[in-house]
Amino acid sequence: MSLFKKIFDAGVVGAGGAGFPAHVKAKSKVEYVLANGAECEPLIHKDYELMFHFPKEIIKGLELLIESTSAKKGFFGIKEKNVKAISEISKYLNGKTELTKLGDFYPSGDEYELVYEATGRLIPPAGIPLDIGCVVNNVETLYNIAMAEKDITVTKKFICVAGAVKNPSSFFVPVGISFKDVIDFTGGSKVKEFGIFVGGVMMGHLAFDLNEVVTKTTAGIIVLPKEHYLIKRKNQPEQNWHRIGKSACDQCSYCTEFCPRYLLGYQVEPHKVMRSLQFTKTGAAVWNQMADLCCSCGLCTLYACPEDLYPKEACDNAKVEMRIAGIKFAQQKPVKVHPIKDGRRVPLKQLIMKLKLQDYDVDAPFNSKNISVSKVKIPLQQHIGVKAKANVKQGQTVKAGNLIGRVNENELGSNIHSSINGRVTEVTNKYILIES
Numbered sequence: 059m060s061l062f063k064k065i066f067d068a069g070v071v072g073a074g075g076a077g078f079p080a081h082v083k084a085k086s087k088v089e090y091v092l093a094n095g096a097e098c099e100p101l102i103h104k105d106y107e108l109m110f111h112f113p114k115e116i117i118k119g120l121e122l123l124i125e126s127t128s129a130k131k132g133f134f135g136i137k138e139k140n141v142k143a144i145s146e147i148s149k150y151l152n153g154k155t156e157l158t159k160l161g162d163f164y165p166s167g168d169e170y171e172l173v174y175e176a177t178g179r180l181i182p183p184a185g186i187p188l189d190i191g192c193v194v195n196n197v198e199t200l201y202n203i204a205m206a207e208k209d210i211t212v213t214k215k216f217i218c219v220a221g222a223v224k225n226p227s228s229f230f231v232p233v234g235i236s237f238k239d240v241i242d243f244t245g246g247s248k249v250k251e252f253g254i255f256v257g258g259v260m261m262g263h264l265a266f267d268l269n270e271v272v273t274k275t276t277a278g279i280i281v282l283p284k285e286h287y288l289i290k291r292k293n294q295p296e297q298n299w300h301r302i303g304k305s306a307c308d309q310c311s312y313c314t315e316f317c318p319r320y321l322l323g324y325q326v327e328p329h330k331v332m333r334s335l336q337f338t339k340t341g342a343a344v345w346n347q348m349a350d351l352c353c354s355c356g357l358c359t360l361y362a363c364p365e366d367l368y369p370k371e372a373c374d375n376a377k378v379e380m381r382i383a384g385i386k387f388a389q390q391k392p393v394k395v396h397p398i399k400d401g402r403r404v405p406l407k408q409l410i411m412k413l414k415l416q417d418y419d420v421d422a423p424f425n426s427k428n429i430s431v432s433k434v435k436i437p438l439q440q441h442i443g444v445k446a447k448a449n450v451k452q453g454q455t456v457k458a459g460n461l462i463g464r465v466n467e468n469e470l471g472s473n474i475h476s477s478i479n480g481r482v483t484e485v486t487n488k489y490i491l492i493e494s
């Protein structure tokens with residue numbers, strides 16, 4: 059059976075957060091395959107732990123992809139500071155793959171950044187790595203590809219739980235486990251009232267519902283006290299972002315000057331997007347276009363702006379408004395790296411201090427203990443593309459690894475499998491509930 063089919067059957071999707079169905083990449087023909095181990099979200103260390111403990115499997119996944127895409131070379135992006143993981147990974151590298159050692163900056167893990175650092179190539183505006191002969195996969199996706207080759211389906215997610223919990227750690231959990239069960243496994247929260255950043259404080263979302271569940275793309279869970287600066291900032295009502303932005307933005311343009319996409323040469327200028335708030339939307343159609351190539355990294359809002367305004371959120375809104383208006387932005391000048399790019403990089407330690415997270419900046423070691431759960435709620439949409447269709451009925455008995463939701467092979471989407479042994483107790487058009 060082809061690798062494409064095995065990956066499709068196993069339901070492998072981008073595990074770093076994007077959720078792009080991995081079989082599509084395995085089918086392409088490229089020059090370079092890149093492993094993305096450049097984890098850069100503050101406090102999340104799960105890729106580091108995975109690379110340190112499972113280097114053989116990750117390299118196996120990378121080699122399988124190099125072979126299936128007929129690539130001439132692989133690059134392994136990893137931060138220079140991760141000396142122990144580099145040493146483990148290096149034991150399994152063959153001559154076809156080169157390490158790309160990266161500085162400890164945010165956002166080193168952005169695909170555009172990594173491809174440029176490794177190959178010197180710039181992805182065309184609004185393009186994907188495939189446009190310049192590359193495919194990029196997170197290291198956990200590569201691990202899952204190695205498992206798929208052995209017909210092991212994706213039923214577990216490797217996550218990092220950090221912040222105000224008793225034992226910050228990284229471990230495998232069944233897909234569909236609740237945040238409550240996950241936090242309990244770390245010994246519980248250190249504070250009574252807290253919020254949860256799902257996927258990271260920079261690019262993730264803020265949740266308060268402990269019944270929310272881990273999906274195939276959940277990289278980490280950061281628990282922070284309710285009164286923490288980041289929770290308060292993220293929890294501001296949307297009208298406040300605009301009201302404060304309208305009155306307080308002095309067009310200093312720091313948000314643009316620190317924007318990693320702008321520094322790579324893309325026409326992303328959040329300070330201009332802020333003008334669409336200032337001038338009571340006069341010219342919004344023009345200013346909003348300066349948001350189109352923004353990757354929502356959050357650096358402008360959470361690091362650059364001296365006034366604590368919300369340029370990232372203004373960009374997010376602008377992209378939605380442009381889509382509704384049917385406006386498509388086309389970059390008007392060649393993509394050229396800014397001469398000051400290297401001098402404007404944001405060291406992770408500095409970002410952590412700015413975010414007032416230094417008290418939580420600790421390791422999250424691998425815990426190999428099995429976590430047992432009596433119930434999982436498995437969403438049918440955990441990936442980019444079409445939602446999987448349930449193919450089990452209420453009352454049916456399932457085993458971990460059984461197919462419970464499927465997509466057609468010619469669709470962009472991903473199969474879904476049961477993550478525990480049990481009985482299906484509810485099937486909706488959004489999720490499948492399984493109880494042991």
Ligand code: SF4
Binds near residue numbers: 308329364
């Ligand atoms: S950094 Fe803040 S104040 Fe300066 S232009 Fe951007 S949004 Fe306005």
Ligand code: SF4
Binds near residue numbers: 313320326
């Ligand atoms: S979130 Fe801000 S800093 Fe990040 S890419 Fe978008 S505009 Fe640039």
